[in-house]
Amino acid sequence: MRIPLLSGGRAKRASSADFPLHATRFLRFQPTPKFRNPLPHPVRVAVVRVKLSGANLRVFQPSEGEAIQSFRPGILAGTLAALRRVSVPVPVTKAVVVFSNAQFPHIAPAERDWLWQRFQVPCFEQVLNSGGQVIAEECQVHAGLHVLRPEQLSGMLCIVECDCGRTEPRLLATALR
């Protein structure tokens, strides 16, 4: 079945009736991307603003600092901007996960310093695509980002094996500076 988008030389607004059934299913029920825990054990995860799913995971707004406090997260995750806007100081027991995007990967050293002063736990960067899926992620060795979807990320990749044992190529901060 062809999708009639043009009618009489003028654009016609597409309705759901124009799409085959499988296409409307895809548009309506795109699953929420899963959060990737960088730690080897499960913990409670508080995500600020980004729509993600996972076990023991809740999504909060930056204004809900007190609710995040009550949730007592092992991991606090969000973009740097969102984490800066969390309304009250939130104790985090295990790690902070900072989301960046393919245009601006790599948290700057000054930003890492701020995160350490604020939360006093290790920081893991994850590069997300526009669908919320992880393109590249930092491991516990903290030596570059393991690239999971190289076709979505440009930059020089290091193909030397990481000390963590994973074999994906890594994007190194030094390659971009």
Ligand SMILES: [Zn+2]
């Ligand atoms: Zn590694």
